[in-house]
Amino acid sequence: VIDKLVPPGPKPARQVIIEQYPPLPPKPQDVIIERWLPVQPRTRRILYERLPPSNQPATRPIIVQYGPPQ
Structure with a gap:
């Protein structure tokens, strides 16, 4: 016990x-x-005036590609 x-x-x-x-x-x-x-809103006069025709010769399309140097 x-x-x-x-x-x-x-x-x-x-x-x-x-x-x-x-x-x-x-x-x-x-x-x-x-x-x-x-x-x-204000009312504004708008004057339209045509530009004279340009006498630049047409340019050749040129593609420029960017990439790593070869």
Whole structure:
């Protein structure tokens, strides 16, 4: 017959969980809303004037290709 009480064992160590997250992104800039007073459209005179005909000779079509030197 055993009449001696055994004390309980030591408590287990506490577990600490550390979670690391990346830093929060910077806050976006404030949005500025501009409100303008209504302006009535203006009537503008438009003058059309033809250019004189050009007297340049016709040029040859040239193809330019860019690439690594050979």
